[in-house]
Amino acid sequence: MNRIKALIKKPGKRFYVFLVCLLIATFFWVLNALTKEYSLTISVPVEYAGVPDEKVIVNAPPKAVSFRVRGEGFNLLGVSKKDEFEPVTVDLRNYTTFGDDEVERKVVDAGSIRNLVNDELGDYLDIDQLSADSIQVLIEERMAKKVPVELDLNVTVNEQYTLQSDPFSTPDSVVAKGPKSEVRELTKVFTKRLQLDDLETTVNEDLPVVSNSAKMNFEPASVKVTVPVEQLTQGSTKVKIETINLPDSLTLSTYPRVVTVNFKTGLSHFDSIDEKQFKAQVDYSSVLKNQPPKLYVNVTSKNDHVKVISYSPENVEYIIRSR
Template sequence: MRGLIGKIFSYFGASHELHIKRNVVTYGICVIIATVLWFLNALNKEYTTEITYPIKYTDFPKGKLLVSEPPKEMTLAIKAHGFALLRYSISTSFLPIVLNVNSLLDKKDQLEYTVNTSEIKDRISAQLNTDIQLISIKPESITFQFSRFESKRVPVIPRVDYTLKRQYMLKNDISVTPDYMDISGPASILDTLKAVYTEPISLKNLSKDVTKTVSFEEIYGTQINGNDAKVKVEVERFTESKKTVPLVVKNLPDSLLIRLFPHSIDVTFDVGLSRYEVVSDTSFSFYVDYNQIKNNPASLKIQIERSPRHIKDLVFTPETVEYLIEKKK
């Protein structure tokens, strides 16, 4: 008996819960339908709004370079029905407004020109959907500043980062061919341009000559009359060499004699094997300046006047000399 009563109560309880769920579902459907109807009604209305578009500039005047920076985007005030706005924003959300610069300029010889965007409203409107009415444009004007192209001949400078194997040195200066290059561009850029540079190259642990073909570094707004250059790095073994070099006295009055102790110095340096026999004591010039005596020093400092280019680690001893001054008889 109790089991039968329990089944009856369970049946009615389940029926009540199912009724509640059906009411919730029905309510939800009604809300969705109402929302859709409201949204469709809203889209059917006419709206005035602003949309920002990127700008793409094309067809610049030949022989001129744009040196100003015109705006990269424009804001359009438009009027359209909601359906048109929704459809257009989905289909063209990333499409730029295209402006043909050459066709905007009335006088081709001008280097500065301002275009009122109200005057090109029809051109911009033609790029929009026919369901959209263009009201106004921001910015109100776009200014283009140009510079004429000129030509200039400048040296080519190689950019080389290198290391050498032990007991090796550069045989000659790093060379580049061609060593001069013609470059075209606006005068405002060429006036400050002193050279063109190659792209950097890195050479490690060199023990033999290397030649590389390297492109030029780009310089904005210019055109280099060539695509690349050849960079040559020559290396060779070196050895240590020693020379004895006499000292020279500068600015000595004609009425005086000066004796130096010592009167010559020992010079030690590293030199490439190809130049070992070429470098002699006459390749160097060291001197002392008599004007140092005004300060009454105990010794005079030795200074270098000349030394060969392709040597390294130059050391000389002593670095100062004692002196004795005598009057000429």
């Protein structure tokens, strides 16, 4: 060791002879190591071809196959340095079809997989321990069907505003395309969920149509969703009181005969609001129970865009007569 240190401190002819010998020894050691057989696990992408346009793969065959390769170190060195491999293409037209008229089944056996991989890697490596003994591919007819779009919305508006109409989409339906077994069961599709809070203006937004199936697609893939918002206004109208649950042998008169209803609605609906938008009712059944001196008037709106604020009177006198 001391002699080596001395050579390094004062390099001379003997040092360079030593260095050359060391390099030669290292070279032969590496050369010997690379001629030995080693094994390595690699993964190669798989692509599937040969499916007609009118058909679609409905299962999820592997997108890659893993296996161990054996070979001399020289050959494995080039393989191990690859970040990724070119995909091997499985042409499904080359394989026998099994199954029924609805679902075709193609089976790619281990030998075929091995041959495809050999074409990619070359014959100088031995392949064993494939991750899949076979690959099964299921194929169905492709189907197209027009289905309505349902909006997945959660909307609140500012207390001084209201929805002018129900939210809607343009278009209101899409064409679903995918495996026949899935499309024929489809009755509607949904948009991506949209949360809108405290709105004061109309909102227009493009939303994608969503599906639980990766094999399904839509035309168009998105729709324009409109949430129409307008300012509220208030008004009042007189509504005639009706009696419910009254026997045909009796008549019931109320005093007064009408109630004044105060309401609020959107500006665009205001001019069309009249007494026909409301129901004012007294119930004869309450007379049979306790014979009250006055009857309670129940007022409701028939229009989803009109809200009752208050009404007067809330209780009315009444007279019952026989016919």
